[in-house]
Amino acid sequence: EIAMTQSPATLSVSPGERATLSCRASQSVSSNLAWYQQKPGQAPRLLIYGASTRATDIPARFSGSGSGTEFTLTISSLQSEDFAIYYCQQYDIWPPFTFGQGTRLEIK
């Protein structure tokens, strides 16, 4: 089973600044990685798949990069609606599909 580790657990950033979230896989997952955003009381929302392809209607301020075992989600200029929990998920070697434990992005 591939373990996904996200860092940091909590990230405090001011609105308008850049946020960088990391996700590491315990072995290579190629580019088969997705990112999700989840707000309190809501279902997750797909942001990125294929490590760097934005999903439909996702703003350009969200970008993904990386391959193999190291991945990054960057939010270039934080808006108030971006404060949420972010999860990465690998879909290269499955079952099982595995998620990271999440990074909570909070307002500084």
Place this chain on the structure above:
Amino acid sequence: EVQLVESGGGLVKPGGSLRLSCAASGFTFSSSAMSWVRQAPGKGLEWVSSISSSSAYIFEANSVRGRFIISRDNAQKSLYLQMNSLRADDTAVYYCARSITSRPGWFDSWGPGTLVTVSS
């Protein structure tokens, strides 16, 4: 517009059973793999089970193997999860999720979820 709506959650005693349903609309259901993902209170996301578009392939997490059964009815555009021998650690919000391809991968659409509580 893609819509997924789960139902069937509730309070059940340990050892009991429950059947979840997910009604799909707004897309070609028979072309999409479907999955269940759960989230225990205050915890992260855990994949539970997936089924390919034609039901030819079924996959489940070790934690539910032998207890949960995923199925689908393409004519009814519905996904199901039969949950047996429920335990306290099965308590979670259960989400129905779509993969855009015939085999599961990333999950591009999610339902709002249904809460399952296992408690005596």
